[in-house]
Structure formats: structure tokens, C-alpha cells
Amino acid sequence: MNARVYMCDPATYDLVYINQAIYRDFHLPEDFSCAGKKCYEVIVGGKEPCEFCTNHLLRRDKFYMWTYHNALSGLDYLLRDTLVPWRGKNYRFSMSINLSEYLDRDIERNELIYREASINDALAIALREEDPLKGIQKMLWKIGSELNADRISIFERGEEQGTVSNTYEWCRNGVEPMKAKMQRVPLTPCFLYDTFREQHIVRIPDYEAYLAEHPHLEHYLPDIRRFIAVPLKISDKIIGHVQIVNPKEQVFQASSYLMMTLSRFIAIMIRNRDAARELERMSQRDQMTGLLNRRGLSNYFMDLPKGIPCAFFFGDVNGLKRMNDEHGHEAGDALIKTVAEIMLQAQQQAGKGHVFRMGGDEFLMIVEQIDETQADTIQQVLREAFRTHHVSVALGTLVSMTPIPDMDAIITKVDREMYKDKGKKKR
Template sequence: MMDKPDDLTGLVDAIDDVSELVYVADPETHDLLYMNRAGKTALNIDSLEGLKCYKVIELQDAPCPFCTNQYLRTDETYSWETTNPVTGRHYLLKDRLIKWDGKLARLEIAFDVTDYEKEKKDLRYALDTQQVVLDCIRILYKEQDLDKALNQVLQIIGQYLSADRAYIFKIRGDKMDNTHEWCREGVVPQIDSLQGLDVSIVIPWENELQNHQCIIMKDIEEIRGEKVYDVLSPQDIQNMVIAPLEENGQINGYFGVDNPPREKIRNIVSLLETLRYFIMITFQRHMDERRLQHLSLHDTLTGFYNRNKYILDIPEIANAGGSVGVVFLDFNGLKEINDFYGHSYGDQALKKCAEKMRAVFGNANLYRTGGDEFVIIASDQSETAFLSLVDTLRASLTEEQLPVAMGYQWQETSSDLKTLITLADQHMYEDKRRFYKDSVSSENPTRRPRNSSCIE
């Protein structure tokens, strides 16, 4: 060990007992002049004879390109941070020039801040993750286009986690499809080849899935020999994290990422666990909205469009051009049927009517515009074809003894659709008046069909 300068003996003895790493080096030759006990222990050094600071401390073959000598002064301390390649620890460094044996020398004190730095990084990651979650939630709730919202969320998650792919699978029966995908630049998309996969390929993770847990695969070789390995291996997947999606307690899909950095896997799970709930809620919300939209535009009894849809469609059909035929139908005596035989019987009669209309005019727009009123709008058909369908429908209703009044009208262009509708409506009421005029049975003015089984 090199001798300590007499005027620094007391100071050096004190420094030898501190836990921080301390060394002194010649700023010109980079020779190590002194290192305290903690430094020697950390760097596994017995003697400093002939050792250079850059070799011992930074494992460099030449003076460090980041050496701070040029910034050092005798009246001011220079502070910086680095992670040491020998110890693997992160240090806050305090450097300055001091007098050592009559010459200026570099003094460096290293404070181990690894744990603090880790806490700081963990806090930063937690805050960043929270912001990512909030950004994703905001997109899921504000974006009306479900596919667009999910693709944006996958992009945010994939980029934040430095993954190769982020994706969603949906289960349909015993098959599952890759429905949404984001890929890092340079990664080949897989979505087209991941359709109609057998759901049984996830058997290796059955226990985790039964407990609704995330699937963590740190090394694909762990599942070599399983069917899922043959699916994942061609995609160049080394590791992955997948969170199950659920509906009413049943797994109906997956949300996951491929090839994130291994050091991030521990933190990925909590992020996916949080986001999967909001993705599930978003799927459910969109399903509910579709159901509501369907209900707002469809008649629940017959499955026909309702009056709301009829009003919305009229301008669109009128602007489409081309020929159009309109049929108005009214079920005669529905109130009396409901009163005499019950609403269930009346509903069955209406449903049977609707079935006959659908069987004949299946390609037309079919509407139930009121309790006993129906409208058929058939576009782009010749007059002959349209009238033939009307005759077929009338015969079918008569055969089933369904008392329906009917009026119809056809024209070459749909531009004056409102007039066409008015004429068809008028013809229907004329037919209805003839029906009641011809009804002579005061006991049953609605002429209940003799073959009641046809509508019950």
C-alpha cells in the first residue's frame, strides 16, 4: 500500500472507516494513489501498486471518455451519477481537486444510491403506468368506434411495454380468432393467420385460466411439445403475458403482449389486470348499445323494422332512385280478436302474418308500423315481378284465413315515394271497408279462422 501524506494521515484514517467508496488518483497519469477499505472491498483489490483508476473502477483500457477531470476545481465539488460495471450498483459521485503529497489530485466519493434509484424508477414507472391506464380508459370511453378504440389502446400498451405485438383474441364456440393487433415496426403481422384456432391449445394454462389469472410465459421452451408451441414458435415469440377476458364469469377472449423486455414482465401483469376489466366493460357496453339500437329500430314480436326505422328509411329510399313498390297491410279486427280470444292469440296471428310476408317479400324492407299495421317497401323490381309477389302474398294470407286488408302501388322511380305511400295506404283502407261491409256474422265480425291451429 502506498504511504499516506503526513498532513492527511488523520483524515485518511477517518475516511478508511466510512461506508462510502473513496479514492484518490493522479489526474494526469490516472494512477490510483489511495482507496479506502470500502472501495477495495467492493472492487476486490488488495494493492494499488501500478493500477489505473479507469482500469480498476470502470474496466476501461484507456482513460474514460466520460472522465470528469476537466471539470474539477479545488474550491467546488462536481456531482454526477453512474452505474458501476464492477459492482453493478448505482452511485452519486462527488469529485474535486485536493492537495495530495504536494500535488493536485482527483478525489472521488461514491455514495451508493441504488436502492433510492430503484425506488425512484419504481415510482416513475408507477406514475407512468397510471397515466397510460388513464389514457387507455379515456379512449375506451370516448371513442364510439370499438375497433378504432381497441387498436389505439393496443398501440399505447405495445409501445409503452416495448413489446413486439399487442393483441386481442375472441372466443366463438370452440374456436378463437385474433380480432385486433398492433405490431412494432419491423414485426410481421400475424392476425390473418390466427383465425379459427382451436381453443384447446390453451390447455397448458388451464389452472391459471380457471382462477382467472394472467398467463405468464417467460420462456417458450417451457411448453415445447404442446399444441400451442406449434402456434407460437413460428411467430418468433420468446415470452408473453396474456390476461383473460370474461363475460358473465366465463372466459370469452384474451388480451396480451408478445416479447416484452424480461425485466418488465413483473410490472406488466398488474397493468394488464387493470386494463382487461376496462376492455371487458367496453365490450359489454358496446353490446348493450347494439341491443338498444336494435330494439329502437326493430319490433320485438315479429322481428320486422319498427316505425322509427320506417321514418328514418323513407328519405334514403326516396333518394336512391330506381323502381319501388309499396304494400300496406292491416290486420282486420285485431282488437276484437284480442278481446274475444286473448292477446296471446292475437300475437300469434300477427306473427303468422309476418312469417307469410317474410316468406314472399324476404328481400324487401319489412316494417310493423303500428299494432296491426305493416308496410312492405320493395326496391328495384319490375312492376310485373312486384304484382306477382303481391298476388302470392294475398293467396298465402287467404289460405291461412288471416283477415288482412291490403293496398299496394308501384312506380318506376322512388323520387315521389310519399305520394306512392299515400296511394297504397288509401287502397288498403278501401280493402278494409270492403272487408267490414262483407262481414255478415254479428256473432264473430272478425271471422276467426276455422283452422285456428295455423296461428296457435
């Protein structure tokens, strides 16, 4: 049959049967054996049970129906799962169809044209943007306008456990933005994440009636009549969700399918955004020491507050070439790291600021809100630390008020002070 069928033990996840349709979808060899295989290994390519496993929802007297995008096969499935008795115990019986094939076959009897056109338009608008942030925002604008919704919001899980924060929002004209108020929202009153495990999508056509049936839920958004929410997943892990408030009643059902599809692309765009941020972060860091580099210095300069005294300490490591020649580059790298750690510790003790690796053996330390007297004290602390660690560093110091219009000019000045110190060391 064309439907995909597999059976497994819901207690152990041991796979006991797959049919030929599954062989085709997952490109399994003809001599493939289920023996010793777990369902999540073969069906989703995972190393542990799926976060969205429906075993706990299954009964012998009914089928549980749901949709799922399988990243391994790249296909969307409509699944019907139940429990069947076999060999004295209950086994999971799962039968699914490729949703795309099903919809293609019935294109004239559903709203697929609307769905595909909307998806294509939203993606085209988003992908024109090189900046993923702008792309996501434009996608929300297109979807919100298409659905005549009041609000579309993206929530992402943050570093604070058990919370989500609103990172993107589109609002129809006249609707009050809520993004600023929707930060670090506890997952418990949000209620969605438990529901995602059971339904994979939350559709509430009458929100007032829903709240009346669930009085314990917190009404955390105003003026909701209809509500749709879908999870954002990367590698089958929920990273957040998208929610639509008050889409047009005539397209409520179609908007559910629309968001189930677009949510995958939104998750990919968020992943690309995070990758771009990481690349940007790495481009501003020196890989050996972890300090900011010259590019990081340029961004730091632009963000310096105006009207404050800043102390600049320029250090040049003496004897690096000799260390490399006589003891090897590993010893030279260790010397660089030692100087970096000394300057970083001194900066952290002195106050707000940063340390930058300017080149092979050159370092710049900036400390904010420091006057001449305090700068002299920090310089003495640095020199003592260098002596203690048996490293030789020529050091120049300069204090200047912000704003500093020419970054290179200030670096040149403190560099000259460093060379004066280097000359003293040679004498």
C-alpha cells in the same frame, strides 16, 4: 392477523373456517356460521364451484401462489394455497393478502407508479369515447405505444364452439396486421385456455425456447419473441383473452401486472359494448311481434343494393279497433301477431327481404329481386293466407328499382295503393 384465511374440504367445497379479515372483506355478520356453506358461496358469491378453482393444483408439501380479482369484495388478492391434514383428511388452507395494500406499502420498491400512470392514461383515453368500440381500440393504441409492443390483440369466444376470433388489433408501424387471418381459431392450438385455469396469466419471456419445450403447440403468430396473455372474464366466466406480442424487454414484468388490471376494464367495456348493441337491436324491433320497426326500416333502406327491383307490400289491418272494443286488447294483440306471422312467412317463402311493423295496425313487407309478375303472385298468396286465417287486411303493392332516394315517398305511394284496396273492401 391481517391476512385473509379460510379452510374448506376440497372434495365437497364445504367451508369449515374463516378468519376475521374475511368477515371484514365480505361484510359478514358477527353471528355468521360456516356450517352448511360452500366456499364458492361465501368467497365469490357463486352457485357452483369456481371455474378457476385451484384445488386440483394443491399439495401438502408446497404452497401454490396466484393472484385473483374478487368481484364480490372488489379487491385484488395475492393467494397462497396448500393442503393441510385435519381430522384424518386433507383440507384446503388458503391465505391471501389485499394486493393493493401490499403494493401501496412498497410503492418505492416496485413499478407501481408506472403501472398506475399507464392504467389511468389508458382508461382516460378509452372512457372519453361514447362508442365502446372506439374506446377499446384507443386503449389498445395507448397500451401498445406505452409498452413498445409489436401487436396487441383481443380475442373473443364466438357462437362457434371451441373457437375464438380476433375482434380488435393494434399493430406497431411496419408490423403486418393479422386480425383477418385470426378468425375462428381453435382453442386447442391456441393452448391458452387450459393454461389460464392453472396460472391466470401466460408469461413467456422466450417464445422460441417455449416452443422447443412444447413441440406439439402450433406456432399461429409470426415473429414472436416475448408473449403475454390474460383472460377476459365476466362473472368469473372467460369470454376471451388479450395478448401482447413482443413488449419492450425492460417492462416485460410490469406489463404483466398492467394487463392483469386493464383486462378487467376491457371485459367491462366489452360487456358495455354488447349491452349497447342489444339496446340498438331492441330499438329497431317491435316488442310485440319481433318485426323490425320504422327505425329498422331506415337502416335497411341504407343497405339495399343498387340496381335491383324491390316489391313493396303495405298492409293495413281492418277492424282492429272493433276487435279491441268488443273482445279486449289481448284479442287485438293476437290479431296483430297473426297478421305479422302471415306476412313474415310469405316474405321468407318469396326470398330475401324483411317485414316491418310501421304502426299500430300497419305493416310493410319488402322483397328484393322481384318483378311485377312475381309481386302479383306474392300478393295473391298473402290474400289467400289472410282469408284462411279469417283476418281482413287492405293491401297495396308497388315495385320499384333501387336506389330509392326518398324512403317516405315510396311508402306514401304504396300506402295510396293500400287505400284503394281498402275502398274496394268498403264497397
